[in-house]
Amino acid sequence: METPRPIFVVGCPRSGTTLTRLILDSHPAISAGPESRFLWGLRAIEENNWSTLVDFGLGLDEWHANVRSLFEAFHLRYAEHQGKHRWADKSPDYALMLDYVDVLYPEAQIVHIVRDPRDVIDAWRRFYGWKSVGRAAHAWVRYVRSAHEFATRYGADKVMELRYEDLVREPEPTLRALFTWLGESWDSGVLDFAERPHSFGAGPLQMEDERWARRNGTLRTTSIGVGHGPAIALPFALVRRTGGDLLEVFGYA
Amino acid sequence: MWFRRVLWTLSSSYGLRFQSCVDEPVARRTDFAFFRAAPHFHREDLAGRTFRGSHLIRDPRDIVVSGYFYHLWTEEKWARQPDGRSWGGLSYQEYLNSVDPAQGLLAEIERAAGSTLADLAAWDYEQPEFLELRYEDVITDEPTMFRRLFDFYGFDDKAIAEGLAVAEKVSIHSGGPDGLQKPRRHVRSGKTAQWRQHFGAEHVALFKELTGGLLVDLGYESDSEWSSESSDARTEEED
Numbered sequence: 001m002e003t004p005r006p007i008f009v010v011g012c013p014r015s016g017t018t019l020t021r022l023i024l025d026s027h028p029a030i031s032a033g034p035e036s037r038f039l040w041g042l043r044a045i046e047e048n049n050w051s052t053l054v055d056f057g058l059g060l061d062e063w064h065a066n067v068r069s070l071f072e073a074f075h076l077r078y079a080e081h082q083g084k085h086r087w088a089d090k091s092p093d094y095a096l097m098l099d100y101v102d103v104l105y106p107e108a109q110i111v112h113i114v115r116d117p118r119d120v121i122d123a124w125r126r127f128y129g130w131k132s133v134g135r136a137a138h139a140w141v142r143y144v145r146s147a148h149e150f151a152t153r154y155g156a157d158k159v160m161e162l163r164y165e166d167l168v169r170e171p172e173p174t175l176r177a178l179f180t181w182l183g184e185s186w187d188s189g190v191l192d193f194a195e196r197p198h199s200f201g202a203g204p205l206q207m208e209d210e211r212w213a214r215r216n217g218t219l220r221t222t223s224i225g226v227g228h229g230p231a232i233a234l235p236f237a238l239v240r241r242t243g244g245d246l247l248e249v250f251g252y253a
Numbered sequence: 254m255w256f257r258r259v260l261w262t263l264s265s266s267y268g269l270r271f272q273s274c275v276d277e278p279v280a281r282r283t284d285f286a287f288f289r290a291a292p293h294f295h296r297e298d299l300a301g302r303t304f305r306g307s308h309l310i311r312d313p314r315d316i317v318v319s320g321y322f323y324h325l326w327t328e329e330k331w332a333r334q335p336d337g338r339s340w341g342g343l344s345y346q347e348y349l350n351s352v353d354p355a356q357g358l359l360a361e362i363e364r365a366a367g368s369t370l371a372d373l374a375a376w377d378y379e380q381p382e383f384l385e386l387r388y389e390d391v392i393t394d395e396p397t398m399f400r401r402l403f404d405f406y407g408f409d410d411k412a413i414a415e416g417l418a419v420a421e422k423v424s425i426h427s428g429g430p431d432g433l434q435k436p437r438r439h440v441r442s443g444k445t446a447q448w449r450q451h452f453g454a455e456h457v458a459l460f461k462e463l464t465g466g467l468l469v470d471l472g473y474e475s476d477s478e479w480s481s482e483s484s485d486a487r488t489e490e491e492d
Binding site: 138 | 290364366371374462464
């Protein structure tokens with residue numbers, strides 16, 4: 001049996017990557033465990049201690065095979081626990097290290113979630129506090145540029161870029177396209193993601209949590225446009241200054 | 254910091270409970286709450302309580318100039334820690350000290366647009382419980398403005414007189430032991446329109462690009478055609 005292609009979900013934090021993980025994790029063939037960010041630590045070993053690894057007799061290819069094996073171990077464990085055969089990893093900031101992901105997993109498929117930067121900045125403000133709005137503006141440009149440049153280089157078979165707004169406004173057509181691209185069948189149960197557990201030993205998500213509400217065939221859309229007021233105008237100008245081209249590409253100009 | 258000192262000194266004189274709020278809510282027993290930055294104020298934390306407040310703004314361009322000089326030496330941790338992503342691997346302070354003043358001021362404009370100036374744009378200026386004050390007005394006529402402030406707070410005549418005495422004692426114009434006009438204090442000189450000495454054409458352009466109509470909204474300019482009239486003096490050290 002052919003080994004299925006791993007899936008990586010990336011994007012600027014607060015862009016809907018968690019929602020995407022929960023949906024993928026609800027598909028009968030795919031497991032998407034909790035966010036780990038472990039690759040940062042594993043890459044740091046190679047970057048900071050390469051001469052030591054050489055002293056142990058390791059070559060780069062062998063080291064990467066070891067990293068791959070270790071990284072897969074917990075994803076496969078979680079997949080096995082769920083009775084699934086394909087794993088997905090959701091770590092938003094792998095958007096900044098997709099070249100390394102590609103070294104380890106050249107066969108991987110990357111899902112890049114992009115959200116209106118005004119709403120991302122507003123979400124950072126609510127989640128991380130007011131002092132974060134400037135950082136959010138710079139982060140949006142950095143994350144989206146990094147992932148989009150990778151997507152441009154590698155093409156549509158390797159990377160799919162999804163707008164958060166399309167995902168929540170029209171979940172079924174957007175997700176049908178996503179699962180077709182992933183080579184998986186459509187299963188309407190993915191939209192019941194809130195009724196399932198999404199980590200080992202956990203219960204279902206809290207249905208009363210407004211974040212996961214579904215109404216009339218859409219997901220929660222009240223989070224769209226929340227950052228379009230004067231409070232976010234200046235940080236958005238920062239985005240426009242360095243990421244104006246990206247705003248055009250994704251329809252946020 | 255100047256206002257904080259006035260209010261803190263006044264609280265001490267009257268035995269009032271003063272609280273400097275950052276992330277924690279205003280305590281039930283607090284009489285005077287001071288918020289160093291407007292986003293720290295959360296109306297919902299005061300639900301069911303009556304209150305009076307004041308909100309002080311300053312010409313955003315002078316905020317930038319003041320911030321630039323302050324960040325050259327401040328001991329605030331964030332300014333001294335390299336974040337590894339921006340400023341070429343340097344801390345913000347190291348970066349400012351490694352470039353010429355004109356370049357540093359551009360960095361400060363960009364930094365402020367994502368922090369202090371964004372706070373100014375975000376504030377609701379129509380809150381009836383708040384007296385809106387401009388730094389430029391206060392510094393021009395401290396007694397009148399402080400009288401107006403204390404009156405708005407609901408002080409009686411005796412308290413107003415006491416407040417004015419405190420305000421005079423820690424006046425920004427005072428060079429004495431309690432004054433704030435000293436080297437390496439957060440308030441450097443207290444002068445207004447300092448930006449004219451430091452803003453060149455590139456600073457004006459970047460400021461306009463990032464802040465849009467903020468100056469007009471706050472009443473510091475009547476339209477967006479403003480410019481610097483002293484670009485040749487912009488790199489001189491402060492007087």
